[in-house]
Amino acid sequence: MQPVVAKGKITTEHVAAFQQIVGKEYVLVDEETLRHYGHDETEHLLFLPEVVLKPRTAEEISSILKICNQDALPVTPRGGGTGLSGGALPHLGGVLIAMERFNTxxxxxxxxxxxxxxxxxxxxxxxxxxxxxxxxxxxxxxxxxxxxxxxxxxxxxxxxxxxxxxxxxxxxxxxxxxxxxxxxxxxxxxxxxxxxxxxxxxxxxxxxxxxxxxxxxxxxxxxLPKYDLLMLAPFASLEKASEAVSAIFRAGFTPSAMELAEINALKIVSKMVDSHAVPVNDDIAAHLIIEVDGNNMDVLMSEMEAIAELLQQFDAGEVFFADDAQQKAELWKLRRRVAEAVKSSGYTIEEDTVVPRAELPALIKGVKQLGVQHNFDVVCYGHAGDGNLHVRIHKEGIPNSHGNPEMQHILGELFKLVHSLGGTISGEHGIGLIQKGYMDIVFREANLKLMRDIKKAFDPNNILNAGKIFDL
Amino acid sequence: MQPVVAKGKITTEHVAAFQQIVGKEYVLVDEETLRHYGHDETEHLLFLPEVVLKPRTAEEISSILKICNQDALPVTPRGGGTGLSGGALPHLGGVLIAMERFNTxxxxxxxxxxxxxxxxxxxxxxxxxxxxxxxxxxxxxxxxxxxxxxxxxxxxxxxxxxxxxxxxxxxxxxxxxxxxxxxxxxxxxxxxxxxxxxxxxxxxxxxxxxxxxxxxxxxxxxxLPKYDLLMLAPFASLEKASEAVSAIFRAGFTPSAMELAEINALKIVSKMVDSHAVPVNDDIAAHLIIEVDGNNMDVLMSEMEAIAELLQQFDAGEVFFADDAQQKAELWKLRRRVAEAVKSSGYTIEEDTVVPRAELPALIKGVKQLGVQHNFDVVCYGHAGDGNLHVRIHKEGIPNSHGNPEMQHILGELFKLVHSLGGTISGEHGIGLIQKGYMDIVFREANLKLMRDIKKAFDPNNILNAGKIFDL
Known part of the structure; x- marks a missing residue:
């Protein structure tokens, strides 16, 4: 990651004023700090802020923003830095406000x-x-x-x-x-x-x-529901797995989790955390992770059995029921660490597509076709019950989508596919910096104008996280 | 109800243009029609529109709005006309758009x-x-x-x-x-x-x-849940009934309905529909109507029993379980018709207060005190599980709140009480025409400015339902 050099609008007077407001120790300009706050979990991107502030109260933030608003300084707020759309990247330099002291x-x-x-x-x-x-x-x-x-x-x-x-x-x-x-x-x-x-x-x-x-x-x-049950169901075909998803809801069940992961993703994460909890045989294309929860164990048991039976209509393999807390924790750990694992193995570009639940098979099929057509590797996983599919892309020589015309074209094709299926660009990651170029695929100009005008109503000088979601 | 005379901005040219768009039969200017669309279920208020249009397509509405936007004509959209905050009242005259042909x-x-x-x-x-x-x-x-x-x-x-x-x-x-x-x-x-x-x-x-x-x-x-069970629980004290409400949720139950009705409200509606389904003895101050639903009857039965037992801690009287569909329908009919019944018996002013659930007893106590202090009759009922209490007021000689300084003062006091309990003005009826004067009790000027600016972003010429929620 090469840092983008800050634009140098912050003066020593600003720094002094910020020190007055939050205290000297919470105004940071050293390079290590700037580099730390210059990236989040989005691809390989680094933009240095000019100064990092760590306020403790709303009143301190108010005082900071008044100065920034007056002098039109860019301000980027930041939480845990785990974002996947670049929402916390200080791409215009300026002030980064780290919220970590608001921890109560x-x-x-x-x-x-x-x-x-x-x-x-x-x-x-x-x-x-x-x-x-x-x-x-x-x-x-x-x-x-x-x-x-x-x-x-x-x-x-x-x-x-x-x-x-x-x-x-x-x-x-x-x-x-x-x-x-x-x-x-x-x-x-x-x-x-x-x-x-x-x-x-x-x-x-x-x-x-x-x-x-x-x-x-x-x-x-x-x-808090008293009980939950978890099962893992293997499928020989990714599309069959995704077809099973909407069938479960149509049959009247509402699982508390309904996750899909392609076998390649599970192979990578299993290797990374050295786990054998999930079978990754060659005849398995994907797994569904299905959880039910509630206050009556008998009811949950019979729900699980009924779901497992239903899955057989979609050629599911042998279903594995997680027997105890440890097995459940192991499965969830694997699921949670998929994104990290596939990213570190080269799938650096993640898209957060979402479609109506029953369109999931068509989405998956279309994504795979795009991969063949444009010569990229892709693994899919995500919250299948919501139609929310994370699409991880690896294309040799293109580690991130920002500013790469070829990858931008590919992602444009992906989002057109999503839109044609009644879906949209992001289900839970946001648009941030890296998806904003595709908003006109799913919205009319009138929608975008409304959003920009709302932004102006809140932020007349466009200081706060400017250039995220859309450009004014 | 005296009609407020329309302001006469609509010209014969406008009428002709509207006839072109929606067809002659759907452009109405006769007095009977204007009177019909001049009121909704809000107090005793009547404002005549100048013309009533009944379009059938979005494109027709688009053509209508383009004309109104160009000539700054007031436009009031109207649904079923059952609103309780005057949102569909054409208080500025102009064009009323009746949506009844969008019925598919x-x-x-x-x-x-x-x-x-x-x-x-x-x-x-x-x-x-x-x-x-x-x-x-x-x-x-x-x-x-x-x-x-x-x-x-x-x-x-x-x-x-x-x-x-x-x-x-x-x-x-x-x-x-x-x-x-x-x-x-x-x-x-x-x-x-x-x-x-x-x-x-x-x-x-x-x-x-x-x-x-x-x-x-x-x-x-x-x-659709397969089963539901309904019970009616009488209480000797309104406050005990309202205390029971939050206790049920704290105990981990989530009923599918949790309604409260003061005995006076139930007496009035029972008389109106000639029903004896709800006991209205003198030693009863209020009833709770509690429903649970789900897919397992045994689970529901045991939930109902546990809730009934819990109610005893709040001095509930003998609980009545609705045995069949007819009994349930009868209870729900009574509940649904409470508003209509108390309105027709003189409680013409309805407020739609909402507070955090556990503040319900304090709200009810405060409302009763206000009644004594300001010499009005009041009955309370509503969605207790949500902290959403409908407060119906009868004060001799003041049939509606619109433009009456004494009633406005009383309502101001009521909303200050609601705000002091962490609540707000409307839970489900909206602000419309009649509550807009109280918005500054619960919002700061900065909030209201944001709302006005959002309105301007959507409606730069302020033609659409202008003067509802706030004045620009």
Whole structure:
């Protein structure tokens, strides 16, 4: 990764002012720090910020943004740095605001089944904390051990449980945020139903840090299901596996996870973590990982059996039931680390396609055809129950899509395919820096104009995460 | 109801142009029609439009809006006319667009568990149609027998099932809409997860017909639960009943309905429909109506028993289990007709307060105190499981809140109370015309400015349902 050199708009006066606001130790300009905050998990991309700030309060962020707004300095907010669309990359240099000191869960409200948290809390920490009280926050990205809940809000993250429990947007009740002009607002109220004016909360969820910097988050929680069961089903054909997916829902089942992984992806990750938990024989093309959860074990057992029987109609091989917590954990670990494994083995470009569930077989077929046609290797995996397929591409000599015309053409073809199937560009990763060039494939100019005008309403000087999602 | 005389901006040339677009028979200016479309279910209010149009296609609406946009004519879209916040009242005269000819369910997609419908379909018709295929669209406003699904989108409606299944916003995947400038867009894609740009779909849901006119709706469906059980629990104290509500959720149950009705409301509706299904003895202050649903009858039975047992801690009287479909239907009929009944008996002013669930007892106590203090009668009922309490007010000589300073003061006090409990003005009815004066109680000026700027982005000439939610 070659760093992109910063554009040098930040003056020593700015740095001094920032030091006044957050304290000297939280204003960083050394190269190591700049390099650390210059990349996230997106491909091989590095853009150096000019200064990294680590504020602790909404008021500090407000003061910072007022200065940046006045002097038109680019500001990039950053959570855990696990993003896959470049949303946290400071591609214009300027100020990077690292949210890691907003790391406190403020209140777990057991009376109302809600949690109020700061955005810099690691998602898994939040999940474990509410779990101790018998409560459940389902959205569950693969990066949950290191991503921040604030980043999950920014990207409207999903994860395996989304298929039954919905995505981040379905849990966000209210947000405290600092607007680019420095004002601090709450977007809504801590209530389960709300028809009071435009839904600013839902507008901010998934807005990728372009509309404001979220400083407090109120999430709905639900009672923790008592039991879950997990099974692994091998298929001799990737398409048969994907056909089985929608059949399960049509039969009236709602699994709590319904993951698909192509055998190549599983081979790579099994090797990386030295696991033999998943059979990777030559006659297997893909596995489905299927979980059911609930409060009655008998019901779950019979559901699992019925699903396993249904799978036989799609030529599933011998189904493996994970017997204990350790086996389950092993399977989930493998699934969670697929992205990391395939990336490190050369599949550096990841797309986050999503189609109506029943179009998954057509999508997979089309993706494979594109690979043959344009001579790239591709592995597929993801949240099949949601029609959300992660497509990892390896093409010799093209490690990233940013600025490479050949790869841009290929991705354009991919997204046209997705659109023709009624789908769209991103299910849970966001558009960020690297997908923005394809927005006109799925949206009309009138849609994009509305989005740009909304951006201007929040951020008249276009300082906050400018050039993400779209260019103004 | 005295009609407010229209302002007379529509010319004979406009009428002729509209006739060209939609056909003569669908351009109506006779007084009977104007009076019919001059009111909805909101208090006693009547505002005459100047002309009523009944278009059939998005293209026709586009042509109409282009004319109105050019000549700055006020346009009010209208669904079933069952609104309770005056959202469909043509208070500025002008053009009323009646959506009743958009009455076709376009596709029930059993492969993807989705339905595509036009907005003028009656909600219950839609529900019944998908039910025949074993599918379930849960949002279920009391007016479902006459309201339009498009109006439900506009108000982000809820209803009894919201407590388990969520509100309208949780089911809307994609909307076709005509912008005030005449352009026709789709807001999103027909997918279950979407992180592709700002969520215009969620912004439009609950925007009360101010941002565009929705012409097609894609909704997520879920498998229809096989069974449900219903019980009625009497309480000697309204506060005990409301305390029981949050205790049920804290104990890990998620009923599919959790309704509260004060005894006065039940007395009135029982008399109106001549029913003895609900005991209205003098020692009863309120009833809870509790439903559970699912696919396993044994599980439901044991849940019901456990809930009934829990209720005893809150001094519930003898619990009545509805034994058959007829008894259930009778109870639901009573519940659904409460609003109509109490309105016709003089409680003409309805507020749609919502607080965090556990604050319900404090809200009820505060509402009763306000009644004593300001000398009005009040009955309460609503979706207790969501903290969504409908407050019906009767004050001698003040039949509606619009333009009455004394009632406006009272409502201001009510909403300050709601806000102090962490709640907000409307849970499911919207702000419309009659609550807009109270928005500054729950929002800062920065919030309201964002909403106004979003409105301007969609509707630069402020033609569409202008003066609803806020004034520009």
């Amino acid at each position: 869960i403020l209140q777990i409200d057991e009376r109302n089944l809600q949690v109020t948290t700061e955005p810099g809390v690691i998602t898994e920490v939040l999940q474990d904390s509410v779990k101790e009280r018998g409560l459940f926050y389902p959205p569950d990205p693969s990066s949950r051990g290191s991503c921040f809940i604030g980043g999950n809000i920014a990207e409207n993250s999903g994860g395996p449980k989304a298929v039954k429990y919905g995505v981040v947007k379905d849990y966000v009740l209210n947000l405290e945020m600092v607007l680019p002009t420095g004002e601090i607002i709450w977007t809504g109220a801590n209530v389960l139903k709300n028809s009071t004016g435009y839904n600013l909360t839902q507008l901010v969820v998934g807005s990728e840090g372009t509309l404001g910097i979220v400083t407090k988050i109120v999430l709905k929680l639900i009672p | 369910i376009l596709q029930i997609d059993e492969r993807n568990l989705q339905v595509t419908t036009e907005p003028g379909v009656i909600t219950e018709v839609l529900q019944d149609s998908v039910k025949e295929r074993g599918l379930f669209y849960p949002p279920d406003p009391s007016s479902r027998g006459s309201c339009f699904i498009g109006g439900n989108i506009a108000e982000n409606s809820g209803g009894p099932k919201a407590v388990k299944y969520g509100v309208v916003k949780d089911y809307v995947l994609n909307l076709e809409m005509v912008l005030p400038t005449g352009e026709i867009i789709w807001t999103g894609a027909n997918v279950l997860k979407n992180s592709t740009g700002y969520n215009l779909t969620q912004l439009v849901v609950g925007s009360e017909g101010t941002l565009g006119i929705v012409t097609k709706i894609v909704l997520k469906l879920i498998p």
